[in-house]
């Protein structure tokens with residue numbers, strides 16, 4: 231493995247988009263509904279228990295958190311973003327989410343890959359569709375990871391559900407995209423995620 235995922239380090243946490251430093255290497259970001267497991271899958275990718283802060287309660291990640299890993303050219307940054315669709319969230323919090331997430335993607339940055347996480351047990355939500363279309367509009371390379379695959383029983387059920395959800399995304403006009411199942415609990419799909427991330431970062435270096 232080129233990228234030294236296991237030696238990833240916390241870099242910094244930003245409460246406002248304008249505090250973000252210019253990007254210095256390809257960035258891999260994680261987006262999705264609040265509580266879908268963004269921070270958890272990052273820990274699993276890094277093979278670390280709690281480098282990235284997670285919680286049982288939605289709204290755990292409130293800032294844009296940067297992590298870094300070496301091993302590939304000038305390195306790679308991983309970006310943990312706050313989640314969307316937290317129903318009880320106040321308008322002020324929603325505004326902050328918009329400022330942070332749209333603020334991040336609106337900047338002129340080296341976007342290698344955005345991993346959109348969607349719970350494998352639920353239908354695709356309008357917010358997921360909006361997110362995917364938003365990334366497509368901005369030409370940010372992205373893929374979809376259906377998470378919490380451990381909650382379904384058996385490989386056949388997982389495969390069927392991945393196909394069904396991919397069809398839902400396709401029907402919504404989201405276009406073609408890589409879709410995989412993963413789990414932060416049992417590690418399913420994590421090695422595939424690591425290779426997809428590595429390829430995307432290499433691609434970003436080649437096209438820079």
Ligand SMILES: Nc1nc2c(ncn2[C@@H]2O[C@H](COP(=O)(O)OP(=O)(O)OP(=O)(O)O)[C@@H](O)[C@H]2O)c(=O)[nH]1
Nearest residue numbers: 264265266267268269270284285289290291313414
């Ligand atoms: N069974 C199972 N639970 C998971 C998985 N991934 C995350 N969880 C649980 O889901 C909850 C939320 O996980 P987080 O990683 O904090 O979710 P998040 O998407 O970062 O949430 P926000 O920061 O609030 O947007 C925690 O209780 C996790 O233990 C998974 O793959 N399988």
Ligand SMILES: [Mg+2]
Nearest residue numbers: 268269290291
């Ligand atoms: Mg989080």
